[in-house]
Structure formats: C-alpha cells, structure tokens
Amino acid sequence: MRFTDKCVVILGGNAGIGLAAARQFAAEGARLALTGRNEQTLHAAAQECGALAVRADMGNVAQTRAALAEIEQALGGIDVLFVNAGVGGFAMVPEVTEDFWDQIHTVNLRGAFFAIQHALPLLRDGGAIVITGSIGSVAAVPGNVAYAAAKAGLRAMARIVAKELLPRRIRVNLISPGPTDTEIFKRDASAEEIAGMRDMLSSVVPIGRMGTAEEVASAALFLASNEASFINGVDLYVDGGCLELG
Ligand SMILES: NC(=O)c1ccc[n+]([C@@H]2O[C@H](COP(=O)([O-])OP(=O)(O)OC[C@H]3O[C@@H](n4cnc5c(N)ncnc54)[C@H](OP(=O)(O)O)[C@@H]3O)[C@@H](O)[C@H]2O)c1
Numbered sequence: 001m002r003f004t005d006k007c008v009v010i011l012g013g014n015a016g017i018g019l020a021a022a023r024q025f026a027a028e029g030a031r032l033a034l035t036g037r038n039e040q041t042l043h044a045a046a047q048e049c050g051a052l053a054v055r056a057d058m059g060n061v062a063q064t065r066a067a068l069a070e071i072e073q074a075l076g077g078i079d080v081l082f083v084n085a086g087v088g089g090f091a092m093v094p095e096v097t098e099d100f101w102d103q104i105h106t107v108n109l110r111g112a113f114f115a116i117q118h119a120l121p122l123l124r125d126g127g128a129i130v131i132t133g134s135i136g137s138v139a140a141v142p143g144n145v146a147y148a149a150a151k152a153g154l155r156a157m158a159r160i161v162a163k164e165l166l167p168r169r170i171r172v173n174l175i176s177p178g179p180t181d182t183e184i185f186k187r188d189a190s191a192e193e194i195a196g197m198r199d200m201l202s203s204v205v206p207i208g209r210m211g212t213a214e215e216v217a218s219a220a221l222f223l224a225s226n227e228a229s230f231i232n233g234v235d236l237y238v239d240g241g242c243l244e245l246g
Contacts, residue, residue: 002225004029007075007124009068011058011115012085013051014041016182017132020217021082022049028221033071035064036085058085058111059103065118077124080224083112084132086151088184090143101146108150113157125168128224131158132216133174135239151176155235162233171232173223178239179204180211206241 008025012018013034022045025032032051036042039055046053052074056067071078086108091100116129123129136144137151155174162172179185179201186194202209219238222228237243 001029002221002227003080005031006079007031007033007077008080008082008224009033009035009071009075009078009119010082010084011035011056011064011112012132013082014038014045014053016184017177017180017213017216017220018082018084019045020213021084021220022051024214024217024221025080026050030080031075033075035067058115059106061111061114061118064111064115068115068118068122072122078119078122079124079127081116081119081123081127081129082132082220082224083115083129084220085111086132086134086184088147091146092143093145096146104146105150105153108147109153109157112154116157116161120165123168123170125170127170128228129158129161129165129170129172130220130223131172131174132220133158133176133235135176135178135237135243137176137235138243158235159233166232171223171228173228173231173233174235175216175219175223176235176237176239177216178211178237178242180213180216180238182213204242204246205239206245209240211238211240 008030010018013022014036026049034051034053035056037057042053054067054070056063133154134151136148137155158172158174216238
C-alpha cells in the first residue's frame with residue numbers, strides 16, 4: 001500500500017500501460033484521476049478503479065489545463081503525475097509529412113510538456129512525476145524517426161524539469177518501454193498482421209517475448225513511490241534487455 005491516500009493523476013490512463021498502472025495504483029490505496037480521449041474505455045477504467053475520469057485530448061493544451069483544474073477541484077493537490085499518453089506511427093524519412101510529424105509531436109512531446117507545466121502549481125512538494133518515454137528515443141529503428149525524436153525530446157525535457165524542481169523535492173523520471181503488448185501496435189491492423197508483428201517484435205527482445213503492460217506499469221509505480229526516493233532524472237529501460245543486451 002505504497003500510495004495510501006496519495007493523489008495520483010494518470011494522463012492516458014484508460015488503456016494499455018496507463019490502465020495497468022491505474023489498476024496497480026488503485027490496489028495500493030491511491031486516490032486516482034485518469035484522462036484519455038475514448039469516452040467508453042475511460043468510463044470503464046474509472047468504474048473499475050474507483051477513479052475520477054476526465055476526458056481530455058493531450059494534443060489540446062486548453063483541454064489538458066481544464067482537466068487538471070477539474071482534478072484539483074475534486075482531489076486537491078497532486079502527489080504523483082504519470083504522463084503516459086502517447087501515439088505511435090511509422091514512416092521512412094522521405095515519407096514523413098508535416099501532418100504526420102505534427103500528429104506525433106503534438107501529443108507525445110508538446111502535449112506532455114504543457115501538461116507538466118500546467119500541473120506544476122498543483123503538484124505537492126516532495127511528489128513525483130513519471131513520464132513514459134520509449135527505447136525508440138535511443139534505438140536507430142528505420143521508420144521511427146518522428147516518434148523517436150518526440151520521445152528523445154521528452155527525455156531531454158525530463159532532465160531539465162527534474163533539475164528545476166530540485167528545490168521542491170519533486171523527482172522526475174522516465175520509464176522507457178521496449179516492445180510491449182498493448183493496443184498501440186494493433187490499431188488498424190488485421191489479426192494476421194498483429195500476429196506477424198508480435199513474432200517480429202518478440203524476436204528482437206533478448207528475453208524472447210514482448211513485455212506486458214503490467215510489467216511496465218510496475219516500473220512506473222516503483223519510480224513514483226518512496227522506494228525510489230534517491231532516484232531522480234533517470235530513464236529506466238523496461239525492455240527485456242533490448243538496449244543493453246540486444
Ligand atoms: N507498447 C509499446 O510497445 C510501447 C513502447 C514504447 C513506448 N510506449 C509508450 O507507452 C505509452 C502508452 O502506450 P501503450 O502502449 O499503453 O498504448 P495504448 O494501449 O494505445 O494506450 C495509449 C494511451 O494513451 C492515451 N492517449 C493517446 N493519445 C492521446 C491523446 N491525444 N489524448 C489523451 N490520451 C491519449 C490513450 O487514450 P485513448 O485511447 O482514449 O486515446 C491510452 O490511454 C505511450 O506513451 C507510448 O508511446 C509504448
């Protein structure tokens with residue numbers, strides 16, 4: 001029960017890693033608020049975890065700001081902010097359009113930065129911010145240029161935010177998942193394509209399989225908890241050994 005009575009906000013808490021984290025935070029006594037875009041999954045997640053759900057598109061800074069204000073009204077200050085919402089997409093360098101680049105960066109980097117900026121006055125001193133990066137930020141994967149650049153931006157941004165927040169004792173860390181079995185790579189794909197991608201992705205992980213949302217969420221909870229009280233500014237790879245052993 002590491003989070004008894006702690007106010008935890010998960011931006012992107014209605015699917016995949018964010019939903020797994022919501023379940024784990026709820027099981028450990030947190031008072032939870034979740035955001036996401038999909039009304040149906042957001043409502044279901046909120047019901048299951050006893051959480052407040054606020055619909056907000058992370059690509060829209062005004063919506064994020066309004067959601068945070070609503071959360072503050074309902075829960076008071078924030079002890080843990082988990083900035084997890086993200087979108088994927090592949091295009092080789094010659095095929096990257098301005099729209100494609102902007103779609104990814106508006107949510108994954110711009111949206112995340114302004115969410116943190118607007119959450120600062122609501123965060124309690126001594127709290128924690130955890131941000132979901134990706135091993136894509138340091139791995140040279142063809143077709144991943146727009147996503148990798150956004151996640152690398154998050155990584156750079158997180159270290160500066162961590163430094164600026166030192167006087168307030170708010171720790172800021174990243175988790176960087178490797179291939180993890182969530183909806184992110186399944187949207188708009190046939191069952192056959194999904195099976196092919198799962199095989200391909202499993203084959204690049206040294207331990208021989210994709211990670212689960214629960215495994216990645218556990219790392220996020222660790223960094224958010226007092227167990228990680230001496231860990232600040234790190235990027236924790238949760239990737240079955242992809243980066244260090246691949
Ligand atoms: N799965 C992997 O292999 C992998 C690897 C490295 C990093 N990651 C990162 O892990 C994080 C979670 O992804 P996941 O794998 O759990 O994928 P997922 O199952 O697709 O979940 C993505 C989450 O982000 C939310 N989200 C996406 N765009 C949003 C927006 N514009 N506004 C608000 N919420 C938004 C989604 O809510 P809605 O459904 O309501 O939009 C959902 O809660 C992402 O940052 C992703 O980049 C994943």
